[in-house]
Amino acid sequence: MVRITLPEGLEHDLYGYASRNHAVxxxxxxxxxxSSVYRDSGLSLREFEGARMRTAQINGCQICRTFRAARDAPTMFSVGGETPGRMVTDNGPPPDEAFYDHVASWRSASDFSDRERLAIEFAERFAEQPKVLSADERFWARMHAVFNDGEIVDLAHCVAAWVGLGRVAHVLGFDTVCLVAPATERAA
Known part of the structure; x- marks a missing residue:
């Protein structure tokens, strides 16, 4: 349910209306x-999408759970119909749907690399138990074994964007109208 007053006829442009009229x-x-997260992250697309999807599951954001960076980000972050020169979607092959289906069961699923599994775990713990995560020396030893400091800072800021902005979208009901129609809807 949308938690702000929306003029009649703007149901399809909820986020746009809010961004033009409230807290601009x-x-x-x-x-x-x-936009910076999607343009500037150096994470592999699979690491990025694993962490993003786990955050979406925890937040409950409808948009984020159906969003696929490889499919939707170029359209969402285009300016005047032109996609940015560089995007995270350039950082390796996109995950298949089985990948997304297994993110919630990342501990037991066999389709994740060590880095992907750690990115997903990081996102989950960042979203659910940040104080415990910050003090878990065993976890940090595992992270530093496969991620460099720059990658850790990159991942932390990506997850921060998804946690914060995804929760805003969910709490205010902005996630009831997708900003980018899935490919199947665009084709119809």
């Missing part, structure tokens, strides 16, 4: 942060 500078900054 803050919403612009949030959009810039989100």
């Amino acid at each position: 500078p803050i919403m612009a900054a949030a959009q810039a942060f989100s």
Whole structure:
């Protein structure tokens, strides 16, 4: 349910309406942060998508759970119909649907590399138990064994964007209208 007053006829443009009419500078900054995550992350696309999907599952954001970076990010972050020169979607092959189906069961699923599994675990713990995560020396030893410091900072900021902005979308009901129609809807 949408938690702000929306003029009749703008149900399809909920996020756009809010960004033009409420907390405009803050919403612009949030959009810039989100765009930067998709443009500037150096994580592999599978690491990125594993962490993003786990965050979406925890947040409950409908948009984020159906979003696929390889399919949807170029359209969502295009400016005047032009996609950015570089995006995370350039960082390796996209995951298949089985990958997304197994993210919630990352502990036992066999289709994740060590880095992918750690990225998913990081996202889960960041979203659910940040104080425990920050103090878990065994976890940090495992992270530092496969991620360098720059990659850890990259992952932390990606997850921060998804946790914060995904929760805003869910709590305010902005996730009831997708910003980018899935490929099947665009083709119809």
